[in-house]
Amino acid sequence: MLTEFETEVLKMLRQIPVGRVTTYKNLACAVKRPQSARAVGNALNKNPDIPKVPCHRVVASDGYLGGYACGARKKTELLKDEGVLVKNGRIVDFKNIIYNFAD
């Protein structure tokens, strides 16, 4: 059973368009918890994963991949498959493909 916080996070996560990524901080902001970037990451870790929620579209605020339950390498592949290029563990043109819920 998921907590409200997790549910909220996952819900927002589903809004991210293909070919775009968001950050833990940004996502935290989206759930009205600007300081809980860490907690957000924790939530994604427990998340049902795959078909339900594209948790691989969430990266660190620096444009780096951050982590992934199935392995950072897998995350890179998934992103690449959606058109998001990654170079040395870092998102290419990060600022250009980052998705802000505030928009």
Place this chain on the structure above:
DNA sequence: CTATTGACGACAT
């Protein structure tokens, strides 16, 4: 209730 942990972030050096 307290302590520990973790897919983080900001800042200082």
Place this chain on the structure above:
DNA sequence: CATGTCGCCAATA
């Protein structure tokens, strides 16, 4: 740009 420290939040032991 690289490394180290501190702060933050939610879940779990």
